[in-house]
Amino acid sequence: MARSRGTRNSRAGRRTALRSVSGRRGRRPGRLGIILSALALALLLSLLATGGVALAAAVFYRQIKDELPTPQRLIERPLFQSTRIYDRNGNLLAEFFDPRAGRRIWVSLKDVSPAVIQATLATEDPNFYNNPGVDWQAVLRAAVQNITGGRIESGASTVTMQLVRNALFDPEERYAPTFSRKVKELLLAYEISQQYSKDQILEMYLNEVYYGNLAYGIESAARTYFGKPAKELNLAEAALLAGIPQAPAAYNPFTNFDLTKRRQGVVLDLMAKHGFITPEQAEEAKAAPLHFAEPKQETKAPHFVNYVRDLLIQKYGEQAVFNLGLQVVTSLDLDLQQAAEQIIREHMPKIRPYRATNAALVAINPNTGEILTMVGSADFYDPSIDGQVNVALSFRQPGSAIKPITYAAAFERGWTPATILDDSPLELRIGNRVYRPNNHDFKFRGPIPIRKALAGSLNIPAIRTVQFVGVENMIELAKD
Template sequence: MQTAASSRRDRSAAVDGTDPEDRKRGSPGGWGLFLLTGAVTFVVGLFLLAVFGVTLAILGARSLDGVGGIIDALSRDLPAPEAAVERDVFKSTFIYDRNGEPLYEIFDPNGGRRVIIPISDMPQHLVAATLATEDANFYENPGFDLRAIARALWQNFRGQGYSGASTITQQLVRNALFDPEQRTERSLDRKMKEAILAYKLSQKYSKDEILERYLNEISYGNLAYGIESAARTYFDKSARDLNLAEATLLAGLPQSPSAYNPFINFRGAKERQAEVLGLMVRQGYITEAGAEAALKQELRFAALRSDIKAPHFVMYVRDMLEQRFGKARLYQAGFRVYTTLDLSVQRAAEEAARDHIARIRDHDARNAAVMAINPNSGEIIAMVGSVDFFDQSIAGQVNMTTALRQPGSTVKPFTYAAAFARGTMSPGTIIRDEPTQFRGAGGEPYVPRNPDGRFRGPVTVRYALANSLNIPALKVVSDIGTQTMIDLARRMGITTLGDAQRYGLTVTLGSGEVRLIDLVYAYTPFANGGLQIGQPVTNPRPGNREFEPAAILKIVDADGRVLEEYSPRPGKRVITPQVAWLISDILSDDDARTDTYGRNSPLSIGRPAAVKTGTTDRSQDSWTVGFTPDLVVGVWVGNADNTPMRQVLGVSGAGAIWNMTMTRALKNNAPRTFARPPGLVQVAIDPRTGLRPAANGPVKLEWFLEGNVPTQWTQTERTSPTRESDREIAKEPTSTPTVASTPAVAPTPFARPATPMPKPTAAPTEIAGIVTVPNVVSVAEAQARQAVEAAGLRNTYTNYQGAADVADRAFFGRTATGHVLSQTPAPGARVQRGTVIYLAVKRD
């Protein structure tokens, strides 16, 4: 065991650089210390003999020789002294970001904060200030102060009770081994028990071990236990970084933490600091000049709100920990929880949301939320639940990333992905964007419109999804079945969509409520090639996702043992790589969405990125969800109380925040394209028909699944030179059904759901400007033209087809030459007056 002299020299070296031996002249050491300790022990033995009676003394003498036997006898009913050092004290749990940046400290609100650190991490001036204030002879005494004991004996003899400061060892024993009632008891019996345990503790442990435990145990007020928690609570720094001024202020608090609380009684705290500095000068630790400088030094206290970063994410993780370990263990165990959050990305998202909301606040948009997930690991990178956690006027503590909201058109990609997966369509498939009556969830007639009120006629799927058209999306979900779309969305990660009959076809427009965190996670398979990667779900429900976003990388206990560690698994395939790529390709096509958003809108970030916007009715929600191969980010803008915004669409509200977040988060990442998987073929099509292009017609390259490439060809146009208006109309995107020149397999028709689902019906005749397409199949060409014009429609040119152009040879044989073989739009369709009707006529 180290000698008292060497220990003191090591642990209380001069703060101002002077020789410690010069500052403690007259301090007992060597033989003097030995004789003093022996004398103290003898006097204590005599005192105990007088107080507790001859019987115990005799008992002690029989068990052991001399005073030691008496002390052992008296301590038989006392707790083991080593418990003061070895007992398991409560310790705070800390939450960190993925790079070790502290986010939050979890502690028992009925207990306090505590972080255990070794004495080697405590600055010498802090140790010196503590010794000077609490126990100047700590390294020389045997665990108790003989003079204090003698004073207590004399006062007890005179009936005055007792008084006198306890040593550091006695304070440690009192706090660690006595219950709260005994700690405050002012009696000679308690004092003697305390002295005995302190003596025995000093015989078993070194002074440094006792001092380390004391500095980790003592209360500094404001729920801070131990010097490390005190340094963080009052100065937002580690104990090792405390300067002399800060250390002396903290060293004065344990005597009366509430009376000297600097947050409440700053003047009292400064007066106490002056006392500590004076004691240090008196005992030679510092000079008077050093004390004066420290007293004048400005103290910069921690802000009361600075102890939590990424608050909504922290509370999200805390809830997970409480469910896993329970509150009691969480408050006691001292876990180190390393999360998936990247604080730099989090701050970028927070700043983007805060700045843009400040710009559009006059449009009644007061709040925003941002969610970012790594699609290749399923890890949460950022979670911004509101623009200000502490702003009650916006319900800032409500986490809007986990709140249920209607997502608008951001769910349309799941509709088209389900159709692609069934093989019923491709990006080049033609759908008519036209006034159409549907049946709502309750069977009521439903005639939807596009956000801009326009109808664009025949458009490709690429155009329809990129420009977020409503009518085509409703037609697709009607064809594949609402349940098919919902089932895919569930498998990909959305957990809140229920029975298809509850929503009807409008589920594809966002009538079902979702959570932002789920929506962003459901987009990750689009970004990573079709896989769901993340933390496995315990007992997943059939048909639902089997993984969830990961929030915790590693949990380490107070002894450094790793309890849990996240390692991304290969995941589960929820869509094919080809379908994932087709959706990504459409949503990253800036040319395709130009008609609605214009070129270089906030949806363009200077690198390949796929993105989809959404806006709900009455402008209560503005959404944008987009991704690169490295990051998926979703943004919501709105008000927690559902107050409508004014003129805040998906791109102008959430889109701007999405752009800023993605740009800042990826600034150090090299751009990457979406890797195209095998099994896709790019061919030329006519964008008006979705078929292979005619020799003199428009051409566009489009991607198809292998085996789903169109084999039919658009026929050469015939334009009348005397009808100038016809030539103008012919320039509009239109759909002309023709037949393949080589009668191979025709394009796969729309698949029908196994159970009847709501389907489009004819719009009522009272809708202004809407007419019914007449059936002119098998009618002579001239009569067909007259019927078309009589219905208020037009015919610009006719495709003349031979037997090699028609797959149905029997029908071709039954049709007279010069009669109509087929028409588009189909007979009975409801279209706008003036729509062009295309006819295919049998030639010789």
């Protein structure tokens, strides 16, 4: 596992620590209200001591349990993930995702940088590995603030409670400022902590949380912002990402870098406060440069990728392709693909004098039929040549490429490369019109063996061969 220099192992963060909770202050109640609130708090503490709260919670739970989703939904619910397309050697070619949902790449906790784990816990739940899904001290503190404020002003949400809210609540209930929603969060968070290990919960949280720019989960966030997997994030990068979920639209480093950078500093200070790093390491990370990935990355072998996408949709449907996280290994060889693209670029200037404006190249393994390269146009991004049209898959006349097959059909019927053909003017009647084919140089060579006719790509001998074998027989051989 990649580690940020100077950071402690994530287990070092398993300690008791209170998370400070701030909130807006509303109109302060009168003295009587404060006294009543204090009495209510004392009564609550008394119930905690006597176990009466357990009975009250049990009664309340029976009343609302029909409304609660089960903890099993965390692993049973459909979770959209991006589909990734690879070449035969494991090189990533493209990623498909539903733009109405976002991109997500599930990653196990062992493949997440310890700095990410520490930054997340320092920011969201320093007591995560010691609390039962709920930080009761923070809940009581928030309860006092909410009672004295007359409304919910602070939430004391743990990582587990945030997971409940994001994964198990409908959008309309997720941010409803009601006490019933908060109670449901508490109950479900406790149940989830009893059913899943802390590492399982943290893994689910890191894959669920939204980091802005359509990136759901830490792996997609790492690739979106820094162009690297989550396990390679350093301390400065991890702290920046850990600060985004609080307000993804505001903390967008692509559009609001200064504010996001200040948020990173807050996260680093929290990491130092809770003992994950030293103050010196925090200052060093604040000064470290950040190298962001380009917001938009080009697809490699785009014509081939689109071809594969269409095949997948035909076989599995759009829902599977854009949401089920398929991992697709293809026959394409990216090194050969890039060489083919370079060949096209180098030869285009040479063929433009002949009024050629586009080109395509497909390389197929003749032993297996595997597509090794597919270049569908001279430039996928050039609209002047309709670059996104895959000429390699478009219906076109086969031209001279059909001549070897034509002669092969004749060889099956007894001809040989030495068979003599007549390369002289030919007149064909097609319906009511007369067709007089020519060779490419408008010259005729008279009697000529097949081997020379094919080498010179002569049209007249090839047409005479088609007349001999029959069009249907030639087509059947081409299909075979």
